[in-house]
Amino acid sequence: MMSKKLTAYQKVMLARDTKRPKTEDFIQALFDDFIELKGDRLGKEDSGILGGIGWFHGRAVTVIGHRKGRTMEENVKYNFGMPEPEGYRKALRLMEQAEKFGRPVITFIDTPGAYPGLEAEEHGQSIAIATSIARMSSLRVPVIAIITGEGNSGGALAIAVANSVIMYENAVYSILSPEGFASILYKDASQSANACEAMKMTAKDLYDFGIIDKIIKEPAGGMQEDWAGAFKDLDKVLTKELRKYDSLSDIALAEHRYQKFRRIDENYLLDERKMGDR
Template sequence: MSKNSLEFEKPIDDLLHQIKKYEDLSSGGKDYKAELQRLRKKLAKVEKEVFGSLTPWQKTQLARHPDRPYPVDYFNMMLDDFVELHGDRRFAEDYAIIGGMGMLEGRPVMIIGNQKGRDTKQKIKYNFGMANPEGYRKSLRLMKLAEKFGKPVITIIDTPGAYPGIGAEERGQSQAIAENLMEMAHLQVPIIAIVTGEGGSGGALALGMGDRVLMLENSVYSVISPESCAAILWRDASKAADAAEPLRLTAQDAYSFKIIDSIIPEPTGGAHRDGKAEATVLKTAIKKHLEELDRFSIDELLENRYNKYRRIGVYEEQ
């Protein structure tokens, strides 16, 4: 059982633990077929109950699950080869964003993603996945490099948001994000953006503008974190679960609003239950969308990209 189990995962983890125990005992020679069958049936039922009706807050927790594969894990599982490129050539290297030259089944792609880090040391180095302006400027530099040599850009997004720090403001956090948006609007190569975990507001959007925007089944994408939203609405960040409801931040919401192009399915219980399988599904999706985008000329691509964002918004003309 993972020490990182979420509250609602506990009954499932308990059952998995029991099954494992009986399986171990079975290998000792004694037959526990009946028990195992009963437990597996129960597991299927509980899984269906729990994961069939996740609340937005539970999805947020799954999206932030400490065992969930992070972008760099997908790099490792999906790519044949990866050469990391560092630095924004302006001020510093920002480890909160990783990027470089990837080979996706023999096809060169510029791949960029957020870094969160697993242990405390990494988390500090990667700033908990919150980029400074240098991270966004590095990502833009890599995108421009991709444009220069005609390679598509893939971004894998999982960040709580852009870093709210003194230095970040001094060095133009707003400007860095804004410039990414403007440049990505007319970058002359295909861009595919995938939210795999947390899509935290402007800090996520700064990597998230593309010809295709995809989300993993249990990922979230929001204008503001439920915690901050609760802090503003009720002056109480602990009411995040309540704020997650009205924000409509799940992948299913984003899809129903036609803000994303498709949802990438996850194994029952979430991507962390079978990261390898998820990486394969993700890779297949990227390849499919790349092939679709290959059919467009650059002019068509840019026009479609402009229109894709131009039409987002709901209002009435009275």
């Protein structure tokens, strides 16, 4: 259909569209009685990350996501969905809490990246992200990540180390924002449209590479045209994915996630020992 003909750049535009449902909208639609839990317990609350507990079809789950605003005022408050270290420390606190009480963790990814600011560096952006990635890899509960908009850099991955990584069709997931990529590799941020193509950041590219596990289709014009449909599709997918992990023990869940990332590029490495001369 129409959305199949979109260029990567057009998808980036759709993924960033403020009319697209945000983490808060997904939470409201999919989880009952959601209770927000704030703070990193080390001195700060970073609202660039939203977290809490809610019911998913009668099962308590921990939900964590990047929070983007819709208005300028909201965006300033949430720092445009760019978390500081405190946001990642809160996310990690909530994930470890979920593990303690055996709740699945569901994360929503929608961020331009971790905030590149002076204080963020002073407060340990690197170690906050590193620790979140490392600890998330060994959680003994099911973890499902859904990339709903744009997922850029370590700032996205910090909450995306999941047993199942799901992407909406027009969402994008990449090593860096296309603007940042263009500025590093082409020394010209205005080349970002070209960067979008070169980076292979669309759901289809990443599914073909085996980097993500599932794509949720979107109608022409993107899921912003049909919120209800987007929520219904995700509800189905989440139910199915969670059921898949019901039979795995807590240790097996962590091992499943470890092996998934351990082998994620095994078909893309060249080993001189295995290939022989010609």
